Amino acid sequence: MAKQPAAVVGIGQTHHRAKREDVSMAGLCREAIDRALLDAGMTLDDIDAIVVGKAPDLFEGVMMPELFLAESLGAAGKPLLRVHTAGSVGGSTAIVASSLVQAGVHKRVLTVAYEKQSESNAMWALSVPVPFNMPVHAGAGGYFAPHVRSYIRRSGAPTHIGAIVAAKDRNNALRNPYAHLHNEGTTVESVLASQMLWDPIRYDETCPSSDGACALVIVDEDTAKASPNPAWIHGTVMRSEATSAAERDQVNPQASRDAAAALWKQAGITSPIDEIDAAEIYVPFSWFEPMWLESLGFADANGGGWRLTESGGTAMDGKIPVNCSGGVLSSNPIGASGMLRFGEAALQVRGAAGEHQVDGARKALGHAYGGGSQFFAMWVVGADKPTN
Amino acid sequence: MRDVAVVGFAQRQMEEFDGSPTCVELLVPLFEECYEQTGWTRKDVGFWCSGSSDYLAGRSFSFVQAVDAIGVIPPVNESHVEMDLAWALYEAWLKIQTGEVDTALVYAFGKSSAGVLRRTLALQLEPYTMTPLWPDTVSLAGLQARVGLDAGAWDERAMAEVVNRSLTAAEKNEYAVRKGGSSVEELLARPLYADPLRKHDCAPVTDGAAAIVLAAGDKAREVCDRPAWISGLAHYVDPMSMGTRDLTRSPSAERAAAAAGTAGVEVAELHAPFSHQELILRRELGLGDDVAINPSGGALSGNPMFSAGGIRIGEAAKKIWSGEAGRTLGHATSGPALQQNLVCVLDAEQKGA
Numbered sequence: 127m128a129k130q131p132a133a134v135v136g137i138g139q140t141h142h143r144a145k146r147e148d149v150s151m152a153g154l155c156r157e158a159i160d161r162a163l164l165d166a167g168m169t170l171d172d173i174d175a176i177v178v179g180k181a182p183d184l185f186e187g188v189m190m191p192e193l194f195l196a197e198s199l200g201a202a203g204k205p206l207l208r209v210h211t212a213g214s215v216g217g218s219t220a221i222v223a224s225s226l227v228q229a230g231v232h233k234r235v236l237t238v239a240y241e242k243q244s245e246s247n248a249m250w251a252l253s254v255p256v257p258f259n260m261p262v263h264a265g266a267g268g269y270f271a272p273h274v275r276s277y278i279r280r281s282g283a284p285t286h287i288g289a290i291v292a293a294k295d296r297n298n299a300l301r302n303p304y305a306h307l308h309n310e311g312t313t314v315e316s317v318l319a320s321q322m323l324w325d326p327i328r329y330d331e332t333c334p335s336s337d338g339a340c341a342l343v344i345v346d347e348d349t350a351k352a353s354p355n356p357a358w359i360h361g362t363v364m365r366s367e368a369t370s371a372a373e374r375d376q377v378n379p380q381a382s383r384d385a386a387a388a389l390w391k392q393a394g395i396t397s398p399i400d401e402i403d404a405a406e407i408y409v410p411f412s413w414f415e416p417m418w419l420e421s422l423g424f425a426d427a428n429g430g431g432w433r434l435t436e437s438g439g440t441a442m443d444g445k446i447p448v449n450c451s452g453g454v455l456s457s458n459p460i461g462a463s464g465m466l467r468f469g470e471a472a473l474q475v476r477g478a479a480g481e482h483q484v485d486g487a488r489k490a491l492g493h494a495y496g497g498g499s500q501f502f503a504m505w506v507v508g509a510d511k512p513t514n
Numbered sequence: 515m516r517d518v519a520v521v522g523f524a525q526r527q528m529e530e531f532d533g534s535p536t537c538v539e540l541l542v543p544l545f546e547e548c549y550e551q552t553g554w555t556r557k558d559v560g561f562w563c564s565g566s567s568d569y570l571a572g573r574s575f576s577f578v579q580a581v582d583a584i585g586v587i588p589p590v591n592e593s594h595v596e597m598d599l600a601w602a603l604y605e606a607w608l609k610i611q612t613g614e615v616d617t618a619l620v621y622a623f624g625k626s627s628a629g630v631l632r633r634t635l636a637l638q639l640e641p642y643t644m645t646p647l648w649p650d651t652v653s654l655a656g657l658q659a660r661v662g663l664d665a666g667a668w669d670e671r672a673m674a675e676v677v678n679r680s681l682t683a684a685e686k687n688e689y690a691v692r693k694g695g696s697s698v699e700e701l702l703a704r705p706l707y708a709d710p711l712r713k714h715d716c717a718p719v720t721d722g723a724a725a726i727v728l729a730a731g732d733k734a735r736e737v738c739d740r741p742a743w744i745s746g747l748a749h750y751v752d753p754m755s756m757g758t759r760d761l762t763r764s765p766s767a768e769r770a771a772a773a774a775g776t777a778g779v780e781v782a783e784l785h786a787p788f789s790h791q792e793l794i795l796r797r798e799l800g801l802g803d804d805v806a807i808n809p810s811g812g813a814l815s816g817n818p819m820f821s822a823g824g825i826r827i828g829e830a831a832k833k834i835w836s837g838e839a840g841r842t843l844g845h846a847t848s849g850p851a852l853q854q855n856l857v858c859v860l861d862a863e864q865k866g867a
Binding site for chain 1 (some may be wrong): 592605749751
């Protein structure tokens with residue numbers, strides 16, 4: 127049996143902020159859900175099932191919060207699933223929601239991913255000392271900085287490449303009214319002048335800690351006919367690899383390369399850089415743009431990534447515009463960040479991205495990763511119904 | 515819909531696991547048992563999905579190390595739910611239904627003894643008005659039992675009968691952590707623990723893990739003489755608010771049973787962590803007196819968090835494999851007072867696509 131076609135017909139997100147003290151967790155989710163339903167021209171009554179995603183429960187201090195949220199999310203009396211796959215969770219959640227439609231089980235599925243990080247301190251929630259385990263002190267930045275150093279060494283990248291990414295994404299965010307950071311006047315020079323946090327990662331090269339949510343309405347082919355601009359799902363993929371295998375390449379993980387290969391094959395794409403019109407790639411620290419460009423096959427794995435970034439190829443008007451929304455570097459409600467990437471990719475192919483729209487975008491990539499660069503979730507969406 | 519069957523099952527249940535707070539060490543031998551049952555290696559598994567809880571493990575990303583137990587080079591197609599094994603099975607069943615894969619191995623783990631379980635579970639409640647009062651699981655179940663007693667929906671004797679039958683059946687279950695039947699009179703003579711509940715009305719705090727193997731069509735028939743075909747699989751959730759729902763009922767359980775189709779079920783494994791909850795579930799699932807309930811002893815004999823629901827499906831599958839029954843049912847619950855419920859109906863006969 128083949129997969130049933132599925133499409134995104136509703137996308138909603140919150141205004142992401144450091145602290146959304148004006149809303150509860152339920153209110154935060156509803157802000158995104160209500161916008162997605164409005165976009166889809168639906169109400170909660172039209173929804174068959176709900177899939178919730180978020181990163182660790184310790185971030186808000188509630189165990190399995192979807193249970194108390196069930197009623198306010200409109201899930202009472204419906205099937206409710208809760209996905210948690212580390213930082214990739216927003217993407218994985220969208221994929222699980224898609225599979226409910228692709229499996230032919232449901233016709234209209236609502237999915238929401240959120241994080242209300244101001245309820246606790248995410249950096250330290252990630253750094254709980256665990257007996258007999260290597261400590262992850264000082265959060266994700268401290269964990270990933272050695273990977274970035276290794277990339278620089280391997281690829282011979284000039285040290286200002288990260289700053290190019292940060293300046294680009296922060297300026298892109300100025301065109302996105304929902305973005306957390308609206309830092310006017312960010313330049314490569316200003317990024318390079320910012321405080322060094324985890325060498326070589328400077329303050330302006332790191333993602334913020336945000337409160338925010340993203341919701342998608344994913345429907346079957348019949349329901350999608352009512353939408354003027356459905357974003358058809360051309361391929362989805364999830365891959366995971368172990369944390370502690372000594373042979374792991376943490377700079378360019380096999381799970382990432384395998385996932386990309388499987389995704390491009392599913393979506394019938396042979397040359398990503400020529401066939402993908404916009405990419406929303408999970409870049410929590412600036413250097414991950416060139417790293418993932420290589421791993422995903424947009425550039426050769428011998429420094430092609432940083433060369434593409436340096437040439438301006440990933441800017442709004444470049445060959446492969448990356449993170450036109452401002453990306454994770456401008457908004458990072460962790461659990462929602464992956465779904466924001468998936469949703470922003472869908473906005474592009476629906477021609478609904480507003481001021482950060484890439485002209486004529488027909489196919490886009492949504493990408494998320496998590497853990498110690500070991501969990502990957504990706505999808506390709508297109509303006510046209512897939513033929514494969 | 516594709517025909518998908520349960521073709522492998524392995525479990526561990528114990529009072530106190532002498533090992534890491536995540537129990538992931540238990541997974542390696544469980545996977546080994548699944549490979550033995552199917553003749554597969556991990557490369558034959560198309561999709562992996564696990565269920566666990568960070569709060570139970572007392573740390574973020576507790577499932578991450580479980581992936582190491584798979585031995586993951588090369589990488590795997592894998593997902594995780596912050597839910598019981600039964601819902602991990604649901605996600606894997608979906609994945610098979612999309613046609614992307616033909617086989618899946620789902621697993622779950624949890625070390626309830628690492629903290630004070632009834633208090634940990636209080637963190638599941640509505641955080642703004644309920645959790646600050648720290649109403650623990652046993653007390654909430656006690657309130658539910660009291661509501662039913664006062665309403666005449668059940669009596670203490672019916673609760674004791676559930677316990678006596680469960681603990682008697684558990685004598686034949688090597689994994690049971692509480693076992694040994696008695697008599698209704700003797701059980702009722704024991705002291706109250708959380709009025710109106712006695713200790714034996716409450717599932718024992720249990721550590722453990724479990725794994726289930728799913729396969730579609732020919733793949734299932736290749737590895738299993740009598741595959742347990744999934745003929746119905748559905749789950750629903752109710753609002754949490756304890757003050758606004760009728761605690762003597764479980765609408766989500768009723769709805770899941772109706773969607774899965776429970777007619778003709780001969781054996782039902784119900785995930786009822788408290789004796790009176792079995793009485794609610796039997797009503798909601800429409801199970802008559804002719805249905806054998808919890809031949810494994812059920813959750814009252816062992817309730818490893820995050821795998822106990824899935825274990826019910828595994829136990830139900832074993833009855834199909836052995837030829838003891840033609841149609842069985844596995845049920846899982848989550849949340850306070852039967853808030854969320856899943857029903858899986860298994861058949862010896864393949865429905866045919």
